[in-house]
Amino acid sequence: NAGVTQTPKFQVLKTGQSMTLQCAQDMNHEYMSWYRQDPGMGLRLIHYSVGAGITDQGEVPNGYNVSRSTTEDFPLRLLSAAPSQTSVYFCASNQPGTYEQYFGPGTRLTVT
Amino acid sequence: RKEVEQDPGPFNVPEGATVAFNCTYSNSASQSFFWYRQDCRKEPKLLMSVYSSGNEDGRFTAQLNRASQYISLLIRDSKLSDSATYLCVVIEDMRFGAGTRLTVKP
Numbered sequence: 001n002a003g004v005t006q007t008p009k010f011q012v013l014k015t016g017q018s019m020t021l022q023c024a025q026d027m028n029h030e031y032m033s034w035y036r037q038d039p040g041m042g043l044r045l046i047h048y049s050v051g052a053g054i055t056d057q058g059e060v061p062n063g064y065n066v067s068r069s070t071t072e073d074f075p076l077r078l079l080s081a082a083p084s085q086t087s088v089y090f091c092a093s094n095q096p097g098t099y100e101q102y103f104g105p106g107t108r109l110t111v112t
Numbered sequence: 113r114k115e116v117e118q119d120p121g122p123f124n125v126p127e128g129a130t131v132a133f134n135c136t137y138s139n140s141a142s143q144s145f146f147w148y149r150q151d152c153r154k155e156p157k158l159l160m161s162v163y164s165s166g167n168e169d170g171r172f173t174a175q176l177n178r179a180s181q182y183i184s185l186l187i188r189d190s191k192l193s194d195s196a197t198y199l200c201v202v203i204e205d206m207r208f209g210a211g212t213r214l215t216v217k218p
Contacts, residue, residue: 099144
């Protein structure tokens with residue numbers, strides 16, 4: 001099993017550009033989540049999904065969209081990148097009831 | 113007050129030392145907590161869970177103090193390989209602390 005994979009590993013965007021961060025898992029987990037991690041702030045939940053076709057907002061959803069058309073994939077879209085979105089983005093998955101989240105290796109995004 | 117708060121450290125300790133970190137939380141209804149370990153520029157990985165009875169795994173002990181609303185992580189006989197950042201998380205809120213950095217020196 002590859003676990004949770006994320007692409008790209010690194011990305012530089014200009015303000016106003018859009019892009020999609022990809023996340024996939026092969027563990028057949030129902031739950032998937034997106035976090036951002038900034039220095040001194042810890043991991044903050046952006047969006048999460050409890051199953052295909054179901055998504056919900058987390059603590060910091062503004063500027064991001066998600067969709068969940070399959071169990072395996074949970075892409076995160078930045079519609080119009082801003083410098084405040086410079087961060088490390090982690091995708092995670094888990095089975096309902098276990099709460100142990102498996103994280104992907106992260107995407108380091110810089111917006112100039 | 114932050115909902116989940118940790119001393120950022122860094123904690124610099126010699127090999128073999130015992131070190132403890134605390135993590136305070138504001139939601140008194142919280143029941144379940146985890147400690148994660150995060151190496152530099154890597155993803156977090158689960159270290160151990162913390163429920164009402166606490167948890168022990170080898171050199172690591174996690175405890176919950178519900179009255180004072182904090183959880184603790186105790187590491188005995190520190191190894192160089194324990195150097196990392198330790199994150200606590202409140203499961204019900206999916207809120208992570210900012211992490212405590214530990215460096216174990218020879």
